[in-house]
Amino acid sequence: MSLFAIPRRDLIVLALFSLVVLAMPIWLQPLGAAYPALMQKFVISAVFAIGFNILFGLTGYLSFGHAAFLGVGSYTAVWSFKLLTMDALPAMVFAVIVSGLFALIIGYLCLRRSGIYFSILTLAFAQMCYNLAYSVLTPITNGETSLQLTLSDPRVIDSALAPRGAGLPSAGLFGHAFSGLEGFYFCAVVLIIAFFVAQKIFSSPFGMMLRAIKSNQTRMNYTGFNTRPYALTAFVISGMYAGLAGALFAITDPLAGTERMQWTASGEVVLMTILGGVGTLVGPVIGAWLIEYFENIFSAFNEQILHRVFSWVPEGAQDFVVTIVSKFVGEGWQLTLGLLFMLVVIFMPGGVMEGVRRIVSLFNRPQRRDPGAMRVQPAE
Amino acid sequence: MAEATRNIVLHVSDVHKRFGGLHALSDIDLEVEEGKTHAIIGPNGAGKSTLLNVIVGRLAPTSGAVVFDGQVLTGRKPHQINQLGVARVFQTPEIFPDLTVLQNVMAPAFAKRDGAFRINIVRALDRETEIREEAEAILDDVGLIDRRDSHAGALSRGDKRRMELAMCLIQHPRLLLLDEPTAGMSRHDTNTTIDLLKKIKARGMTKVIIEHDMHVVFSLADKISVLSGGRIIAEGLPDDVRNSPKVQEAYLGGAHRLEAH
Numbered sequence: 001m002s003l004f005a006i007p008r009r010d011l012i013v014l015a016l017f018s019l020v021v022l023a024m025p026i027w028l029q030p031l032g033a034a035y036p037a038l039m040q041k042f043v044i045s046a047v048f049a050i051g052f053n054i055l056f057g058l059t060g061y062l063s064f065g066h067a068a069f070l071g072v073g074s075y076t077a078v079w080s081f082k083l084l085t086m087d088a089l090p091a092m093v094f095a096v097i098v099s100g101l102f103a104l105i106i107g108y109l110c111l112r113r114s115g116i117y118f119s120i121l122t123l124a125f126a127q128m129c130y131n132l133a134y135s136v137l138t139p140i141t142n143g144e145t146s147l148q149l150t151l152s153d154p155r156v157i158d159s160a161l162a163p164r165g166a167g168l169p170s171a172g173l174f175g176h177a178f179s180g181l182e183g184f185y186f187c188a189v190v191l192i193i194a195f196f197v198a199q200k201i202f203s204s205p206f207g208m209m210l211r212a213i214k215s216n217q218t219r220m221n222y223t224g225f226n227t228r229p230y231a232l233t234a235f236v237i238s239g240m241y242a243g244l245a246g247a248l249f250a251i252t253d254p255l256a257g258t259e260r261m262q263w264t265a266s267g268e269v270v271l272m273t274i275l276g277g278v279g280t281l282v283g284p285v286i287g288a289w290l291i292e293y294f295e296n297i298f299s300a301f302n303e304q305i306l307h308r309v310f311s312w313v314p315e316g317a318q319d320f321v322v323t324i325v326s327k328f329v330g331e332g333w334q335l336t337l338g339l340l341f342m343l344v345v346i347f348m349p350g351g352v353m354e355g356v357r358r359i360v361s362l363f364n365r366p367q368r369r370d371p372g373a374m375r376v377q378p379a380e
Numbered sequence: 381m382a383e384a385t386r387n388i389v390l391h392v393s394d395v396h397k398r399f400g401g402l403h404a405l406s407d408i409d410l411e412v413e414e415g416k417t418h419a420i421i422g423p424n425g426a427g428k429s430t431l432l433n434v435i436v437g438r439l440a441p442t443s444g445a446v447v448f449d450g451q452v453l454t455g456r457k458p459h460q461i462n463q464l465g466v467a468r469v470f471q472t473p474e475i476f477p478d479l480t481v482l483q484n485v486m487a488p489a490f491a492k493r494d495g496a497f498r499i500n501i502v503r504a505l506d507r508e509t510e511i512r513e514e515a516e517a518i519l520d521d522v523g524l525i526d527r528r529d530s531h532a533g534a535l536s537r538g539d540k541r542r543m544e545l546a547m548c549l550i551q552h553p554r555l556l557l558l559d560e561p562t563a564g565m566s567r568h569d570t571n572t573t574i575d576l577l578k579k580i581k582a583r584g585m586t587k588v589i590i591e592h593d594m595h596v597v598f599s600l601a602d603k604i605s606v607l608s609g610g611r612i613i614a615e616g617l618p619d620d621v622r623n624s625p626k627v628q629e630a631y632l633g634g635a636h637r638l639e640a641h
Binding site: 003200211216218219220221222223226227 | 436457458459462463468470474475476478479483486487488490492494497498499501502503504507508547
């Protein structure tokens with residue numbers, strides 16, 4: 001029973017979270033982002049960021065190479081489609097296992113160092129994976145052209161069960177191919193499960209040990225803990241999350257390219273986590289959604305849309321305002337994101353979640369006074 | 381290991397430690413009896429902290445061995461030494477500043493119960509009632525129960541040290557090493573700490589304590605070893621050590637008498 005039990009407060013958070021995720025097609029409508037392909041991206045990035053945060057948020061080890069595991073997950077999933085079946089479940093299971101193995105090896109080597117040296121090592125390994133995928137490993141990865149489905153794929157299980165249809169199949173569940181919003185809902189359910197598992201880890205003694213590693217590793221050692229296997233476990237778990245995210249990308253679009261493993265993808269998940277709130281459960285999800293929104297919607301704003309938005313401004317001034325603002329939207333979206341990121345890091349180092357906390361404590365300040373802080377210390 | 385009259389728990393034999401040309405420790409022999417408080421005193425730079433670091437595995441001795449309860453400690457890692465039942469309080473408190481006071485005290489109990497590594501994610505931390513109740517009892521003992529939910533990093537230095545002591549006590553160590561447990565404390569806090577250490581002593585815990593403050597040493601120690609220039613120059617009961625001219629010469633350059641104020 002206790003395997004599925006979580007503290008009451010977490011249960012409420014989980015329920016609200018599920019509601020928000022499943023209702024995405026509704027509340028993203030007014031924001032102009034309610035089409036399946038984009039919502040899938042939102043959901044998958046959230047899985048990636050939640051997993052990354054288990055390593056970075058809890059243990060404090062900052063990995064700059066998690067895109068490698070994302071890529072490995074995608075390639076594994078596509079191979080599962082090509083060789084075995086178009087079913088999503090085996091693809092996910094294989095992707096998680098293989099990326100977990102990669103994480104075990106890379107983590108074992110990188111965790112011999114900490115701090116900036118650890119980060120550089122992970123970056124080096126990820127770039128190595130990327131370049132291998134691009135060059136030597138082309139028989140497996142298909143290099144520049146990306147790994148994709150072909151009509152001559154064996155798909156052993158599928159072809160044993162049913163006659164081949166014409167054209168390329170798409171991924172599905174138990175013989176039913178995803179169409180329309182189904183793919184999104186599948187990913188959403190996976191995200192909710194992934195969120196639940198992260199909640200389990202956060203509220204468990206194991207999660208406390210990971211926080212303790214971040215807090216003081218020396219004390220951990222003198223308290224009788226062998227810290228390295230703890231950090232390695234966190235690394236492997238977050239690598240598996242990345243692999244799962246990679247598999248979901250492949251499920252929604254059965255294609256795996258090297259660009260998914262590039263260092264910019266690794267950097268993006270770091271930004272998502274910091275923007276949302278390092279070490280919080282919901283923060284990385286919010287960060288992931290913000291960045292995906294900027295990248296996909298904000299970048300599409302053009303002068304026409306701006307003119308419509310600023311139609312209330314008098315004629316002469318309107319052109320001026322639009323000229324200024326247009327530098328920050330459309331192709332300039334990264335400028336806005338950069339500014340936003342700087343503002344958050346400087347004024348709210350705890351990310352969006354810190355902002356939320358501050359607003360909440362503003363409302364119930366009278367009760368929130370710490371009795372200990374008021375107590376007079378014995379004379380020193 | 382058990383002898384007829386006394387049981388030696390910690391045995392430091394013939395330990396030498398050199399840092400380059402500097403002989404930090406020479407020829408150290410030390411026997412600590414079970415249930416007793418053994419104080420190591422000496423002037424600054426005498427090698428007290430080096431000796432403690434050798435015992436807990438932070439430093440490897442150049443030669444010689446440390447044996448605890450029949451197990452050689454030399455060459456083992458800090459977490460392995462802790463798992464054998466040796467806990468340590470540091471000169472500057474080593475705590476988990478980002479965790480709450482209660483979590484700080486609960487964490488060591490997991491190391492004791494589950495060993496050096498275990499992936500424990502099935503049962504939530506809140507449900508670990510046994511460990512939580514024990515931690516609360518110990519926090520009550522050290523007078524920190526009111527601060528249970530505070531961030532440990534926000535505690536005063538004296539409170540941090542008391543909490544660190546609680547973190548060691550929850551493990552019921554067979555040997556507790558204290559590195560200047562009252563350094564930088566007010567007289568009031570020092571006296572509270574002495575009372576606390578006396579209480580622990582009554583429970584029969586073996587302690588090795590390094591201390592500057594003679595008041596603390598003479599109110600707690602059963603046996604004192606005096607370290608000077610990396611050698612043990614005197615050893616014995618508190619009264620013998622206090623009256624030894626050799627110790628007074630080394631410790632205070634012969635200028636003053638050692639006094640328990």
